[in-house]
Amino acid sequence: MKITIAENAGFCYGVMRAIKMANDAIKEYKQIYSFGPIIHNPQVVEEYEKKGLKVLENIDEADAPILIRSHGVPPETYSKIRDKKIKYIDATCPFVKEAQDYARELYLAGYKVVIFGDKNHPEVKAHLGYADYKAYVVNSVEEARKIAGDKIGVISQTTQSIERFSMVVAELSKHTKELKVYNTICDATEKRQKSAMQLAKISDIMIVIGGKNSANTRKLYEICKQYCRRVYHIETEDEIDVKWFTDNDRIGITAGASTPSYMIDRVYNKIVGKYEI
Ligand code: SF4
Structure with missing residues (x-):
C-alpha cells in the first residue's frame, strides 16, 4: 500500500492570513466576533x-470587534459596522478584494456584469454588492446562454474550476x-485542483478532507470522482472506515483550502496506523 498527499493541499494563503489575524485580534481584545463562520470547517470554527471568536449572524448584536472573514462582505456591511462605531479587522483575502474591485469597475463602466459562481456562496453574495445587486450569477453554460447584451463583463468566484469558467x-x-473577462480564479484553487486531478489519476482510492460545507473541498471531490472510482469526502479521521482499503491500494490524500495541516496529518497517521506501513 502506498499513501501520497497531494502536492498542494490544505490551508491557502487567504485562510492562513485570516486565521493569523484572528489569533492576533483574540490576543488583543480577548473576545471578538466573526461575521459568519471564519472558514468553512466546523472543527476549526469550534x-x-x-478561544474567544464567536460567530455572529447579525451585526446589531455585536458588542466587541468584528473580524471580516476571507470571503469578504458587500459595501453596506462596512457602513453598518462603521455606523455602530465598532472596530473591525478586515481579513478579506486580497484576491477576493481584487474580484470585488473588478465587479465595481465593470459595473461603473456600463458592462452587464456576470459573476460565475454559486449564488448562495458568501463570496458571491458580497461580489453582487459591488455591482449594486444588478449583476447576473451563472453557474453553467445553460445559464450563460440566457444572457445577452452589448457589453458583458465577467468575473468568477475565486474557487471555481477554470475549465467550467472557460x-x-x-x-x-x-x-x-x-x-x-477578468479571470479571478485564485491560483491556490487551480493548484489544488490540478494536484488532486494528477493524484486521482494514479490512485485506487482518494480521500478528500475538508468541511462538507466548503465549496472548494466539494469541487476537489467532484474532480477526483472524474478520475478515480473510490473517492471519500471526510471532515476528520474519525470518519475513516477500514473496509474502504485493500492491501495493494494506492491511496491519495487531498484537502480543501480550509483544512488545517494537523487534520491532514491525523488522517495520514490513522491510515498508516491501521496498516503499519
Ligand atoms: S482560495 Fe484563494 S481567494 Fe480564496 S481565500 Fe484562499 S487564497 Fe484567497
Whole structure:
C-alpha cells in the first residue's frame, strides 16, 4: 500500500492570513466576533469559539470587534459596522478584494456584469454588492446562454474550476459585441485542483478532507470522482472506515483550502496506523 498527499493541499494563503489575524485580534481584545463562520470547517470554527471568536449572524448584536472573514462582505456591511462605531479587522483575502474591485469597475463602466459562481456562496453574495445587486450569477453554460447584451463583463468566484469558467466565457462571447473577462480564479484553487486531478489519476482510492460545507473541498471531490472510482469526502479521521482499503491500494490524500495541516496529518497517521506501513 502506498499513501501520497497531494502536492498542494490544505490551508491557502487567504485562510492562513485570516486565521493569523484572528489569533492576533483574540490576543488583543480577548473576545471578538466573526461575521459568519471564519472558514468553512466546523472543527476549526469550534476550536476558535473556545478561544474567544464567536460567530455572529447579525451585526446589531455585536458588542466587541468584528473580524471580516476571507470571503469578504458587500459595501453596506462596512457602513453598518462603521455606523455602530465598532472596530473591525478586515481579513478579506486580497484576491477576493481584487474580484470585488473588478465587479465595481465593470459595473461603473456600463458592462452587464456576470459573476460565475454559486449564488448562495458568501463570496458571491458580497461580489453582487459591488455591482449594486444588478449583476447576473451563472453557474453553467445553460445559464450563460440566457444572457445577452452589448457589453458583458465577467468575473468568477475565486474557487471555481477554470475549465467550467472557460466554457461559460466561450458561451457568453456568442451573445455580445464586447466581452471583458477578468479571470479571478485564485491560483491556490487551480493548484489544488490540478494536484488532486494528477493524484486521482494514479490512485485506487482518494480521500478528500475538508468541511462538507466548503465549496472548494466539494469541487476537489467532484474532480477526483472524474478520475478515480473510490473517492471519500471526510471532515476528520474519525470518519475513516477500514473496509474502504485493500492491501495493494494506492491511496491519495487531498484537502480543501480550509483544512488545517494537523487534520491532514491525523488522517495520514490513522491510515498508516491501521496498516503499519
Ligand atoms: S482560495 Fe484563494 S481567494 Fe480564496 S481565500 Fe484562499 S487564497 Fe484567497
